[in-house]
Amino acid sequence: MVHHANRVRPNDSGLKVGGHQASSASMVTIMTSLWFDHLQATDRVSVKPHASPVLHSINYLIGALETGHMSALREFGGLQSYPSRSKDPDPVDYSTGSVGIGATAPIWGAIARRYTNSHLGCAGIGRQYSLVGDAELDEGAVWEAILDPGIAELGEVVWIVDLNRQSLDRVVPNIAARRLEAMFEAAGWQVITVSFGRLLQSLFSRRGGQALRSRIVAMENPEYQRLLRCNAEQLRQRLPGDSPDSDEIAGLLGSLDDASLTAAIRNLGGHDLEALADAYSQIEDNRPTVILAYTIKGYGLPTEGHPQNHSALLSLEEYRSLAARLGMDPDQPWQRFSPDTPAGQLCLATARRLQRGPTTYSAPPVTPVDFGRTPKGVASTQAALGRALLDLTRESPEAAKRVVTVSPDVSSTTNLAGWVNKVGVWSATERRNWFADDAATLMHWNERPDGQHIELGIAETNLVGLLGELGATWNRWGQPLFPIGVLYDPFIERALEPWSFGIYAGGQSILIGTPSGVSLAAEGGAHQSIKTPSIGLEQPGCISYEPAFAIDVEWTLLASIARLGRPDGTSAYLRLSTRPVDQAMAAVPADGAARERRRRQVLAGGYPLRRRDDAEVTIAAMGATVTEAIRAADRLEQTRIRTNVICVTSPGLLFEAWQARQGRHSGETWILDQLFADNQATPIVTVLDGHPHTLAFLANIRQARLAALGVSSFGQAGKLDEVYRYHGIDTDSIVRAALDVRGRT
Secondary structure (H helix, E strand, C coil): CHHHHHHHCCCCCCCCCCCCHHHHHCCHHHHHHHHHHHCCCCCEEECCHHHHHHHHHHHHHCCCCCHHHHCCECCCCCECCCCCCCCCCCCCCCCCCCCCHHHHHHHHHHHHHHHHHHHHCCCCCCCEEEEEEHHHHHCHHHHHHHCCHHHCCCCCEEEEEEECCECCCCECCCCCHHHHHHHHHHCCCEEEEECECHHHHHHHCCCCHHHHHHHHHHCCHHHHHHHCCCCHHHHHHHCCCCCCCHHHHHHHHHCCCHHHHHHHHCCEHHHCHHHHHHHHHCCCCCCCEEEEEECCCCCCCCCCCCCCCCCCCCCHHHHHHHHHHHCCCCCCCCCCCCCCCHHHHHHHHHHHHCCCCCCCCCCCCCCCCCCCCCCCCEECHHHHHHHHHHHHHHHCHHHHHCEEEEECCCCHHHCCHHHHHHHCEECCCCECCCCCCCCCCCCCCCEECCCCEEECCCCHHHHHHHHHHHCCHHHHCCCCCEEEEEECHHHHHHHHHHHHHHHHCCCCCEEEECCCCCCCHHHCHHHCCCCHHHHHHHCCCEEEECCCCHHHHHHHHHHHHHCCCCCCCCEEEEECCCCCEEHHHHCCCCCHHHHHHHHHHHHHCEEEEECCCCCCEEEEEEHHHHHHHHHHHHHHHHCCCCEEEEEECCHHHHHHHHHHHCCCCCCCCHHHHHHCCCCCCCCEEEECCCCCHHHHHHHHCCCCCEEEECCCCCCCCCCHHHHHHHHCCCHHHHHHHHHHHHHCC
16 A cells, blocks of 8 residues: 555656555554454454554455545545544544554443443443554653553453564664663553463573573663664674574574574564464553554565664565565555455454444433523633533523533632532542541532533543543444533643644543633732634634633633534633633623623634724723723723724634635624624724734734734733733723724725
């Protein structure tokens, strides 16, 4: 497949197509053993990114992929560079490609399956496998997942590490199996090491064998890799080394013919079907398991063991030589095994064993669009989140039953305490709450299988990894969940890449960042987010909202929930604040039709808080800064400068509407007319608690002059008015900007 994509298929661009022959070769034996002997239909497997051609080849051999796809690796509309649930034409259990994220996905898939079973009873059983390259263990996300306290009881999780001792650029000198064994064991995992194959094992039992074993085990990785590039004569010179046992080793090597010697040095456990089958048979079911399988990168290829073989491609001559050695016709590479041969029979039996029945999709329950209440008094958008979730349990129990919240140890500080008290904390088994009778305990931590809140340790990558899998239950098992993850907004960026990858893989979820911005004044710069408001502009498959008022939170949250768990669904990101805001400023219409019009505007991206046909300037504000925008408008009106005020709820949706108006995007554009009338190209001041570029595009809608206010430097601790003044988003700064932009017209 890789050869055809690079050496046969026409390529007019001159750009490298790529592929990973060496990385695939190191996994062939492992995957052959797993698929054709051990795997069950209920199991799920995450395949390391660079072994995607092996996965496609196996699926082709068992009839799950058509011949035409085999010549379309890395071609537009063809087989993807890395396994993709959403884009590949053949069955893929987990999308991989972002190193460390695909490896940990089966952990979160195991939790999602258990949660679905405990609430809906329809996800069945099965092991969750990760096929991981040893260099992938460098990723911190891997160890964050392994060390989470809830992982040690997931007996269905099995990792198989392709221990080939190479990364992209080099032979890694210090990949030590003993150290990896100790790290996994310390986390409570079962560790199985598959070091040597049957040929080497037989040599170890002969005279000089233990000395040979000790020599190989103690050998540095680069030295061993160099031996793979040696012929038999060179092996006899190099392999004994200079230890006191070198003569004994040399004597053993002298008893072997050249072919046996060169085969023996390559006879590692990860390339021995019998050794792998024995390892699979040892897997326990009461804790996670890791199998460390020694392999050779580029096994069986002319490039095997070479430090720069990662992206190396076989020449035409090498390709034909390999085909001849394997008894294949290089001009007919897509031949399947004849069904009347043992290999063909094995492929048919494997296809039958791995056949999965169709998934019956259950449509999610209808979510209310409006609870019908108008918030009063002073409240923050963060506090409104907790109240909206509790209201959902009363107004729509069926929809609320599908909600699962996830938090990295910040439930109480993000206003989920009431929700957690109401629905309980999910646990595979019920645990006693020793503080249940403590009158001073306000947040009750009742852990039970029917709980709806999952608490992880402080690791945002774990949070969004679990969100992605909880959000994929609708297309894995046909049962939609409504996963909502809550974390501090400054850490959204830390979680963004794995969350984005989860969306790419088909997981639909709601991510809520709170508290946000410099409005978290006293916390200082470390806890003040700047760039997060533009995420909704840039993240595919996601709609973002930054509500200003409690009613906006309710409407946007309910609409975001309603988009989850469906084939045409989408994820959402809500950015909330702890700043108390007078809810009367929202001026929610009392008339039912007018209220519904406001709700639709909120969901479309914004609404006019103040509208004048003769306006001289428009202030477009978002989130917590709407308070300053209204105050600035009052002062401008006092100086007889007529002012519009627009409350922006979603810059991403407004940007899409603008693109649609230009014919660059499909979608509705009516919201633009309701916010920026055709006959009003008034100068605009934009203001938000975030980077000013987020709303700067609004000026282009009517080709108006613009002053963009926001936060573009690291925050400071202090009082709210001091911090706003420092960043130039206070009322005075808005008034000055309005006077300046109006004066230039």
